[in-house]
Amino acid sequence: MIVQANRILPTPPILQPVETDLLETTGGAAMVWCGRAATALYWAYRIVQSGDTEAAQSEVILPAISCATPANVALLAGLTPRFADVDLETGMISLRNVQARWTPRTRAVVVIHLFGQTVNLRPLADWCRSKGIVLIEDIAQALDAHFPDGRSVGSAGDVSVYSFNESKILECGGGALLLRSNDLGRRLEHVLRSYSLPPETDPDMSALLAKSYRNLHHALVALFRLRADTGVSNFFLRVRATYEGLFLRSMKDPAALAQAWQGLRASVERRYRKAEIYAGKLAGGPWQLLNAWRKSGVCWRYSLLVDFNDPLASFSESVRHDGFHVSNLYWPVNQFFYPSDACPNADTFARRIMNLWVDDTVDLDWVRRCGECLWKRADRFKQN
Numbered sequence: 001m002i003v004q005a006n007r008i009l010p011t012p013p014i015l016q017p018v019e020t021d022l023l024e025t026t027g028g029a030a031m032v033w034c035g036r037a038a039t040a041l042y043w044a045y046r047i048v049q050s051g052d053t054e055a056a057q058s059e060v061i062l063p064a065i066s067c068a069t070p071a072n073v074a075l076l077a078g079l080t081p082r083f084a085d086v087d088l089e090t091g092m093i094s095l096r097n098v099q100a101r102w103t104p105r106t107r108a109v110v111v112i113h114l115f116g117q118t119v120n121l122r123p124l125a126d127w128c129r130s131k132g133i134v135l136i137e138d139i140a141q142a143l144d145a146h147f148p149d150g151r152s153v154g155s156a157g158d159v160s161v162y163s164f165n166e167s168k169i170l171e172c173g174g175g176a177l178l179l180r181s182n183d184l185g186r187r188l189e190h191v192l193r194s195y196s197l198p199p200e201t202d203p204d205m206s207a208l209l210a211k212s213y214r215n216l217h218h219a220l221v222a223l224f225r226l227r228a229d230t231g232v233s234n235f236f237l238r239v240r241a242t243y244e245g246l247f248l249r250s251m252k253d254p255a256a257l258a259q260a261w262q263g264l265r266a267s268v269e270r271r272y273r274k275a276e277i278y279a280g281k282l283a284g285g286p287w288q289l290l291n292a293w294r295k296s297g298v299c300w301r302y303s304l305l306v307d308f309n310d311p312l313a314s315f316s317e318s319v320r321h322d323g324f325h326v327s328n329l330y331w332p333v334n335q336f337f338y339p340s341d342a343c344p345n346a347d348t349f350a351r352r353i354m355n356l357w358v359d360d361t362v363d364l365d366w367v368r369r370c371g372e373c374l375w376k377r378a379d380r381f382k383q384n
């Protein structure tokens with residue numbers, strides 16, 4: 001189905017092949033198409049709360065390494081976001097870290113396949129089922145990836161959210177929610193009838209607001225890096241509601257996704273080829289290379305954990321100075337939303353992680369030169 005102008009409609013015929021593909025590879029029961037992963041998360045959170053008499057105090061556990069969107073949308077949907085620490089090797093949550101954050105009010109857990117990496121989710125999925133907790137897979141960075149046992153991402157969660165927006169693996173626009181059972185489908189239909197989407201902000205205004213949101217996030221991450229104090233969180237929590245109009249959106253152009261879908265495999269392979277070049281170029285340097293993309297088959301951003309003690313941000317600045325975009329945009333989101341959920345591993349990870357580009361804005365030669373630049377800058381940097 002697709003939700004447009006507050007109405008639930010059948011999936012447009014042009015999207016049917018994509019829907020069939022996803023349902024077959026994941027074993028899902030139904031799909032709902034929308035404009036953003038953020039919107040799909042909103043519905044997932046509403047499903048979680050449906051039938052919950054104490055919904056106001058319900059909590060969702062999120063990974064401390066993430067963009068701010070999953071937590072922002074949780075607040076919009078009336079859930080309290082809590083944060084699980086991550087493994088130092090991957091930046092992803094594990095069963096143990098989630099259990100440490102469990103309370104009797106926990107209703108859902110979100111797993112993010114960070115940078116395209118996957119880990120075995122069986123133990124977490126079994127535990128969630130035993131506790132009656134909804135497991136949400138966020139596939140925004142891992143479209144077409146598979147788990148270590150070969151099954152497709154989206155096959156472990158009760159629900160899964162997809163993004164086809166800017167910077168993701170397909171950038172044609174749109175998002176989706178995949179539901180594992182027909183019962184969840186019935187709960188969503190009930191939710192959609194009870195909460196109609198607010199009118200959408202007009203596209204020009206949305207684009208400006210989205211830009212302001214990105215700039216704010218970047219500025220606050222830079223500030224957190226320099227001065228880790230809770231005043232930043234208080235400020236952020238005061239202004240965050242200004243951006244809520246951005247999160248709920250319907251799909252504008254189903255035909256664009258149907259078209260882009262045919263190029264998915266080739267696009268994932270082009271990324272993989274670039275990741276292999278980085279891996280060859282960067283082997284043996286003063287950093288630890290994240291390798292899970294080899295097994296998952298998908299590299300969203302090539303990622304490494306830098307070993308220097310000096311601030312990572314100055315190293316990145318020096319690489320950017322040579323004309324290569326690298327990013328350090330991940331900061332423990334618990335520090336924005338819930339600073340008392342201490343996540344020491346996430347803190348260490350965020351101070352070391354560096355992301356390199358593998359998308360179609362860069363070619364193979366650029367990737368080689370970027371790898372060389374990192375070596376050159378690392379040498380100079382260590383001398384200082």
Ligand SMILES: *Cc1c(COP(=O)(O)O)cnc(C)c1O
Pocket residue numbers: 035036037038039066067069070112138140141162163164165174175
């Ligand atoms: C980009 C991203 C989102 C949001 O996707 P939209 O389609 O822009 O709403 C959610 N979760 C993760 C992990 C992301 O990387």
